[in-house]
Structure formats: structure tokens, C-alpha cells
């Protein structure tokens with residue numbers, strides 16, 4: 542979903558990523574919390590995460606055991622799987638899935654007010670063609686419209702000369 546689309550802007554092939562499935566929470570403290578000992582990690586976590594995700598992440602040998610019966614190492618392993626899950630993505634899904642493209646024409650090659658190319662005459666470059674990429678949240682559309690408007694205004698002045 543949106544998280545992987547955002548992460549893909551920064552990821553480079555071969556890099557390992559660390560995923561925290563409970564950002565802002567301290568699972569270690571939750572496991573050690575009062576009254577939790579009789580629960581299983583699976584039971585505790587399914588209130589916080591989708592069941593299928595919990596089952597995929599938890600080590601099967603400790604998922605269904607009572608928390609109180611788990612060794613320190615087993616608890617640490619559970620915390621690492623949920624809050625520091627390490628993986629190397631196989632690759633990017635490419636343009637078919639992408640919502641915005643990283644890269645483009647170097648912004649130093651256009652005038653920042655008119656978006657006119659400083660390298661080629663009679664060329665205006667806006668939107669995604671430039672090396673401007675926003676996170677998800679409307680920034681790319683905003684940039685496309687704002688830069689298009691700036692270039693349009695500059696062109697109108699240019700044409701009126």
C-alpha cells in the first residue's frame with residue numbers, strides 16, 4: 542500500500558529494509574505488562590495487527606505458547622520479527638504500479654520562476670519531467686499544476702512580447 546510506495550522512493554536495489562509493524566509501540570513492554578503472562582503472543586498481537594500477518598510473522602514455536610513460559614531469547618525474537626523485520630525486496634514493480642517517477646530533468650537546468658529551459662531555447666519543462674518527486678499525499682499533482690501554471694503565465698508574457 543502507500544507505505545511501500547513511499548519507501549520505494551528511497552530504496553536502492555540490494556538494500557535491506559527494516560520494517561516496524563507497530564510503530565510508536567513498545568512490544569517488549571507489552572509482553573512484560575501485568576496480566577499478560579497467561580496470554581499467547583498470537584492472542585495479544587491479533588488485537589493489534591491482522592491475524593494473517595501475525596501468523597506469517599510470529600515464530601511458530603512460540604506463537605501459541607503462554608507469554609510467561611517464553612524465554613527472554615524467544616521474547617526478543619518475537620519483538621525483532623514484529624518491530625525490526627529485516628528483508629531485502631526482490632525489486633521494484635516498475636511503471637505499471639508506480640504513482641510517481643523519481644528522477645528527471647535536473648532542476649538547475651530550468652529557470653525557477655518561468656520553468657523555461659536554460660539549456661534549450663523555446664522549451665518549458667514542468668511536472669514529472671523535472672527531477673521533483675513528492676511523497677504520496679497530493680504533492681505530485683500540486684507540483685504538476687503549480688509548475689504548469691507558472692510556465693503558462695511565463696509563456697503568456699513571452700508571447701505578448
Ligand SMILES: Cc1cc2nc3c(=O)[nH]c(=O)nc-3n(C[C@H](O)[C@H](O)[C@H](O)COP(=O)(O)OP(=O)(O)OC[C@H]3O[C@@H](n4cnc5c(N)ncnc54)[C@H](O)[C@@H]3O)c2cc1C
Pocket residue numbers: 639640641667668669670677678679680681682683685
Ligand atoms: C495511478 C496513479 C495514482 C496517482 N495518485 C496521485 C495522488 O494521489 N496524488 C498525487 O499528487 N499524485 C498522484 N499521482 C502522480 C500524478 O498523477 C503525476 O505526478 C502528475 O499527473 C504528473 O503530471 P504531468 O502533467 O507532469 O504528467 P502527466 O499527467 O503524465 O501528463 C503528461 C501528458 O502528456 C501526454 N503525452 C505524452 N507524450 C506525448 C506526446 N508525445 N505528445 C502529446 N502528448 C503526450 C500524456 O498522454 C499525458 O496526458 C498518481 C499517478 C498514478 C499513475
